Amino acid sequence: MAARIDHLVTSGTFSLDGGTWDVDNNVWIVGDDTEAIVVDAAHDADAIAAALGGRRLVAIVSTHAHNDHIDAAPALAARTGAPILLHGDDLPLWKQTHPERSPDAELTDGQVITVAGTELTVLHTPGHAPGAVCLYAPGLGTVFTGDTLFQGGPGATGRSFSDFPTIVGSIRDRLLTLPPETVVRTGHGDSTTIGAEAPHLDEWIARGH
Template structure:
């Protein structure tokens, strides 16, 4: 863990280590939740750079791969890492239309959709398309449902359905940490300009499913820095007023 794109948080109370690896053109956070004793791990959102992720988990036994949602920037490493780790991929059942839409965008435009950042990324020469001939994820997942509990060697990871950014977006709660994907960031909700997105729905998810959690709950988002529920909750009305 020496690269600036990697971060490690030690949670002594739960004997967990949380590793963040930043990957791909949208600098997606792939989170690895690992036990300090048995070295079992769950990987959240392997978005790109499979060799980097396999290296970051080289000392761990990955037991499952879980997706907060299936936008391209959260899944591109899947064909390689799922094969290397030999593990199933899990995502919420309502997420089913999203990955097929991402693939159709790629087929029709030659690149993925990065929302309002698309034109800038293409202009600066960033690649938002897989390399020619790259294997693409087949989209096969084990369906998750709201309040489902995933077990990681005695620790529990709770699935919290937080639709809005996509219909099947989930947040994953483990002890005093919640991994919110593109639902909640420091400074506001994730963007809702995409097909299948909805602003009132993401606000309802944040209000009823996330802002009901304790102030000290650490929020680890799908991009950028982490925050806490207590830091973000006072700003909900500003976000509603500005409309994004």
């Protein structure tokens, strides 16, 4: 059976630099009826485990270490035995949320994660966070972008550990080079496509947000 993509939305808070905001997060589950990976274990380990059903969880892949994307990761890992994967450049952010528990392995640029016969390639896309990554699954015609690229533009870069020129460079060099029909599945909000976002790069740069 070919891999499929399941989606749930969980709700909680995002905290950084002394502020806290209510957020809804997209949690993506990629796999078949036997095994799966979770992209961003946000807020609610029980809901994510319920969506997994009886499937073996191969890995919990964190697109970056802002608390709203990793807050449920240790609980889900404890429940399933799955390793938590995170790019090493985001360890300082991770430690703000989970000082007592480290990720189990580091994600590296170009690394390939295989689940249910489907390959997902790790693309290091810093800017929103130093260790932000996207996961490109050409066999599924999709890229999971976390908070790097949304419908309408780049992720926020106004807080600690973020940088606007860096995120624009990541999007231009690593994402907009993907096939235009590639579906962009984001960390928050609606999905889009590479082709829908690519024409707006110069506008984003001019806005400089």
